[in-house]
Amino acid sequence: PSALAQSQARAHQEQLTKPAGALGELEQLVIRLAGLQGRAQPCIDQCHISIFAADHGIAAAGVSAYPQAVTAQMVANFAAGGAAVSVLARLVGARFDVVNLGTLHRPDPDPRVLDRWLGPGTADFSQQAAMTVEQRDAALLAGAERLAQAQAAGCDLFVAGEMGIGNTSAATALGAVLLERDPEQLAGPGTGIDAQSLGRKVALIRQAIQLHGAGRPDVLEWLRCLGGFEIAAMVGAYLHAGQRGVPVLVDGFISTLAALLAVRLNPALAPWLLYGHCSAEPGHRLLLQALEARPLLALGMRLGEGSGAALALQVVRSACALHNEMATFAGAGVAGPGA
Amino acid sequence: PSALAQSQARAHQEQLTKPAGALGELEQLVIRLAGLQGRAQPCIDQCHISIFAADHGIAAAGVSAYPQAVTAQMVANFAAGGAAVSVLARLVGARFDVVNLGTLHRPDPDPRVLDRWLGPGTADFSQQAAMTVEQRDAALLAGAERLAQAQAAGCDLFVAGEMGIGNTSAATALGAVLLERDPEQLAGPGTGIDAQSLGRKVALIRQAIQLHGAGRPDVLEWLRCLGGFEIAAMVGAYLHAGQRGVPVLVDGFISTLAALLAVRLNPALAPWLLYGHCSAEPGHRLLLQALEARPLLALGMRLGEGSGAALALQVVRSACALHNEMATFAGAGVAGPGA
Numbered sequence: 001p002s003a004l005a006q007s008q009a010r011a012h013q014e015q016l017t018k019p020a021g022a023l024g025e026l027e028q029l030v031i032r033l034a035g036l037q038g039r040a041q042p043c044i045d046q047c048h049i050s051i052f053a054a055d056h057g058i059a060a061a062g063v064s065a066y067p068q069a070v071t072a073q074m075v076a077n078f079a080a081g082g083a084a085v086s087v088l089a090r091l092v093g094a095r096f097d098v099v100n101l102g103t104l105h106r107p108d109p110d111p112r113v114l115d116r117w118l119g120p121g122t123a124d125f126s127q128q129a130a131m132t133v134e135q136r137d138a139a140l141l142a143g144a145e146r147l148a149q150a151q152a153a154g155c156d157l158f159v160a161g162e163m164g165i166g167n168t169s170a171a172t173a174l175g176a177v178l179l180e181r182d183p184e185q186l187a188g189p190g191t192g193i194d195a196q197s198l199g200r201k202v203a204l205i206r207q208a209i210q211l212h213g214a215g216r217p218d219v220l221e222w223l224r225c226l227g228g229f230e231i232a233a234m235v236g237a238y239l240h241a242g243q244r245g246v247p248v249l250v251d252g253f254i255s256t257l258a259a260l261l262a263v264r265l266n267p268a269l270a271p272w273l274l275y276g277h278c279s280a281e282p283g284h285r286l287l288l289q290a291l292e293a294r295p296l297l298a299l300g301m302r303l304g305e306g307s308g309a310a311l312a313l314q315v316v317r318s319a320c321a322l323h324n325e326m327a328t329f330a331g332a333g334v335a336g337p338g339a
Numbered sequence: 340p341s342a343l344a345q346s347q348a349r350a351h352q353e354q355l356t357k358p359a360g361a362l363g364e365l366e367q368l369v370i371r372l373a374g375l376q377g378r379a380q381p382c383i384d385q386c387h388i389s390i391f392a393a394d395h396g397i398a399a400a401g402v403s404a405y406p407q408a409v410t411a412q413m414v415a416n417f418a419a420g421g422a423a424v425s426v427l428a429r430l431v432g433a434r435f436d437v438v439n440l441g442t443l444h445r446p447d448p449d450p451r452v453l454d455r456w457l458g459p460g461t462a463d464f465s466q467q468a469a470m471t472v473e474q475r476d477a478a479l480l481a482g483a484e485r486l487a488q489a490q491a492a493g494c495d496l497f498v499a500g501e502m503g504i505g506n507t508s509a510a511t512a513l514g515a516v517l518l519e520r521d522p523e524q525l526a527g528p529g530t531g532i533d534a535q536s537l538g539r540k541v542a543l544i545r546q547a548i549q550l551h552g553a554g555r556p557d558v559l560e561w562l563r564c565l566g567g568f569e570i571a572a573m574v575g576a577y578l579h580a581g582q583r584g585v586p587v588l589v590d591g592f593i594s595t596l597a598a599l600l601a602v603r604l605n606p607a608l609a610p611w612l613l614y615g616h617c618s619a620e621p622g623h624r625l626l627l628q629a630l631e632a633r634p635l636l637a638l639g640m641r642l643g644e645g646s647g648a649a650l651a652l653q654v655v656r657s658a659c660a661l662h663n664e665m666a667t668f669a670g671a672g673v674a675g676p677g678a
């Protein structure tokens with residue numbers, strides 16, 4: 001981040017026709033974005049949203065309200081423009097792609113979906129490691145590749161979304177490990193399971209953490225044992241964003257868990273991550289706290305797909321428009337305070 | 340509000356390709372808007388923002404960080420497109436007008452500003468009633484007139500913004516009376532005064548409440564004694580919105596105070612009022628509580644002008660787009676829960 005652009009943006013804010021600080025968090029946001037984009041007048045001309053989709057072996061254990069087939073069905077729905085994030089991407093004029101990293105069945109070729117299929121979903125992490133080393137590394141690379149492509153196409157802000165029946169279980173397991181908390185403190189209803197299924201979800205996660213913890217895994221090994229292809233892809237995209245200097249708007253619970261993994265792997269990434277919203281999934285708040293993140297919105301959403309970030313993008317754009325288009329005291333002939 | 344449209348919208352939400360409730364407050368918002376607009380697929384094609392501006396006699400007592408001249412200067416800035424709300428209105432494609440109800444000096448004719456000038460601002464309410472009966476009623480009417488004009492031009496959603504150096508003092512005084520609280524609990528820095536000026540502001544408001552309370556005023560009489568031309572105009576616009584069935588998106592502290600006055604005058608208005616944001620002005624939260632209002636955003640803004648509502652409009656539009664454009668489970672061939 002550029003300290004010069006940031007201080008120029010701060011000085012510009014003080015000249016705008018409003019009481020100092022009256023735009024609240026929008027002022028801090030645009031000043032921070034100025035530093036990230038290295039220009040005193042930041043803007044989001046082109047936002048890129050990549051949706052990473054994959055299935056999870058743990059879903060067979062009944063931790064989700066929906067069957068695994070929904071992952072592939074939703075991949076088609078994203079591509080056809082009918083999913084929530086598809087609608088929001090259109091509304092905000094964001095570029096949008098969908099990456100299939102491993103649905104239960106290998107999909108037929110579809111020109112609207114990027115095929116990076118690594119297998120029929122992960123293995124059931126309550127029994128064995130979710131991924132092989134090769135799968136994990138290929139998923140990390142697939143994410144980094146999307147970021148690089150988006151940047152090459154001129155993206156000012158990157159959003160990673162996800163879809164994967166069972167992935168709140170994987171994210172809860174990884175979150176519990178990283179935050180050193182009992183899974184019960186993070187576990188939530190995901191797509192909407194009842195209390196009994198929630199109890200089973202927590203028990204399976206506890207068991208899995210014990211199983212894999214015996215090998216004293218590091219962060220990348222935990223990701224392999226408990227994660228998902230789409231989670232690894234998001235980690236790869238975020239890490240690459242930090243290296244390439246592309247600001248990221250993080251979405252909900254799963255995205256924030258991927259952000260925490262990425263920041264643990266490279267703490268220098270942290271300044272590049274902005275946070276779009278706080279979801280209703282109970283673990284999200286804990287992850288945000290650990291990242292010292294202040295999300296822009298809190299609307300009780302719990303959908304993932306990048307939907308919360310796509311909504312928050314409108315706040316980021318508004319902050320930029322205000323910064324770049326408002327008149328200054330001098331320009332508008334408005335007296336300043338105490339004048 | 341139409342209960343039929345509301346229940347049709349609720350049933351439609353249940354068919355959309357997302358877990359039930361996963362869009363959180365956006366779902367409640369669009370269902371409520373369906374009821375207000377009387378159509379199962381609500382939308383905001385045309386939003387109208389009216390900015391009401393006027394000066395306040397109390398400002399001469401040193402309760403603001405800015406000189407009174409700023410009110411007229413900002414009227415010109417709104418019209419020229421340089422103020423925060425001007426920028427946001429452009430960004431969201433809202434229609435926009437500015438009404439001068441009484442700046443300190445009568446302005447030269449300006450085709451971009453509606454002249455409804457009622458006098459050189461209000462009188463100092465710590466010494467005498469802020470307005471005459473005629474001024475108050477003309478201001479109420481001017482607000483109702485803007486609402487009627489906006490509706491005639493096809494407005495789907497109405498926003499009232501305000502500008503008036505000293506108007507947080509008037510709003511704090513009226514809020515303290517309506518909520519039966521000491522002004523200290525509501526008073527804040529407004530445009531940015533120091534602790535000493537804040538103490539003076541509170542003392543003047545206490546004195547004014549005692550002075551005018553002797554006449555056992557009703558709500559309209561309190562409005563006359565302590566209010567401002569722009570506050571009365573907002574009350575008039577809101578009351579008329581309830582009568583004419585136009586949904587309103589309420590802005591910040593001053594707007595919410597006007598909403599509370601209007602709801603006290605006509606409780607049937609309440610369902611027509613949506614709330615855009617919670618400002619940093621301490622009294623705002625108390626007013627929102629009294630109205631049982633849940634604002635969409637909380638970004639620490641404290642600017643007024645309709646700026647928070649203009650920002651929140653994007654959330655309302657997003658909720659409508661999701662509702663109207665997302666695929667259904669059946670249409671997209673996505674399995675529902677437990678399938």
